[in-house]
Amino acid sequence: MLSAENLHVDVGARTVLRGVSLEAGPGELHVIVGPNGAGKSTLLNTLMGLSRCHVRKGRIIFKGRDVTREPLYRRARMGLALAHQIPPGLRGLTLRELVSAMERLYGSAREVEWAAEILDVKEFMDRPLFTGMSGGERKRVELYLTVLQRPQVALLDEPDSGVDIDTLERIERLLIELRRRGVTVILVSHTLYMLEKLAGHGAIDRVHVLLEGRVAASGPPGPLLHALREGGFHGLAATAG
Numbered sequence: 694m695l696s697a698e699n700l701h702v703d704v705g706a707r708t709v710l711r712g713v714s715l716e717a718g719p720g721e722l723h724v725i726v727g728p729n730g731a732g733k734s735t736l737l738n739t740l741m742g743l744s745r746c747h748v749r750k751g752r753i754i755f756k757g758r759d760v761t762r763e764p765l766y767r768r769a770r771m772g773l774a775l776a777h778q779i780p781p782g783l784r785g786l787t788l789r790e791l792v793s794a795m796e797r798l799y800g801s802a803r804e805v806e807w808a809a810e811i812l813d814v815k816e817f818m819d820r821p822l823f824t825g826m827s828g829g830e831r832k833r834v835e836l837y838l839t840v841l842q843r844p845q846v847a848l849l850d851e852p853d854s855g856v857d858i859d860t861l862e863r864i865e866r867l868l869i870e871l872r873r874r875g876v877t878v879i880l881v882s883h884t885l886y887m888l889e890k891l892a893g894h895g896a897i898d899r900v901h902v903l904l905e906g907r908v909a910a911s912g913p914p915g916p917l918l919h920a921l922r923e924g925g926f927h928g929l930a931a932t933a934g
């Protein structure tokens with residue numbers, strides 16, 4: 694469905710990714726973990742096609758097509774969506790107005806009623822975006838807007854950061870449901886506790902550990918999450934050599 698082949702990416706004057714490869718099939722949930730600054734957001738932004746991420750080498754294949762040079766809007770039309778780590782500011786619109794505009798673009802919001810329920814966003818419908826929303830509320834709305842695009846591949850950048858434990862549980866349910874519905878998810882997360890729960894449900898297909906712009910380890914979640922719990926990224930880096 695989506696693969697990165699030996700991606701080397703510069704942001705500004707800095708080389709951030711140094712040969713990253715991964716391959717996610719239909720309906721798979723892949724998790725990217727790594728220390729702050731390892732390049733996780735840059736990887737998602739590059740897959741989405743944000744113009745500040747300059748691909749110096751390597752390719753991105755989406756649905757069998759080389760999209761490395763395709764602009765963001767074309768990738769979005771093909772079925773790729775990104776939930777930002779820090780949702781961009783929107784002004785002058787209520788959530789209801791945005792939902793009805795998106796409904797015209799992507800089809801019925803009724804199709805994703807299940808996501809509105811899981812994320813419990815109804816109370817925000819008549820609030821202007823994102824005025825006065827707490828960090829966790831904003832994350833829920835951002836996730837809902839991503840699902841509303843009915844993507845085939847959802848790139849989720851730390852949807853779980855700064856949210857309370859009840860919201861974490863909602864996000865877990867959302868991830869399990871997206872996977873069940875055949876949506877491919879690439880998730881960046883620091884929440885080991887949530888990842889272990891998801892792995893316990895058999896909901897994670899693969900974990901990739903990114904260290905200094907390279908995939909230091911990649912595999913099924915059990916052994917990798919265990920190694921991270923025991924030794925942190927430092928321990929894993931030592932094992933990976």
Ligand SMILES: Nc1ncnc2c1ncn2[C@@H]1O[C@H](COP(=O)(O)OP(=O)(O)OP(=O)(O)O)[C@@H](O)[C@H]1O
Pocket residue numbers: 704705706707709727728729730731732733734735736778
């Ligand atoms: N425009 C830029 N100019 C210079 N360096 C940049 C730029 N954008 C990102 N970087 C650097 O690239 C590195 C990777 O950033 P990125 O946001 O991808 O990390 P991350 O793994 O997502 O980190 P975190 O876990 O803290 O969110 C960081 O060291 C960051 O400072």
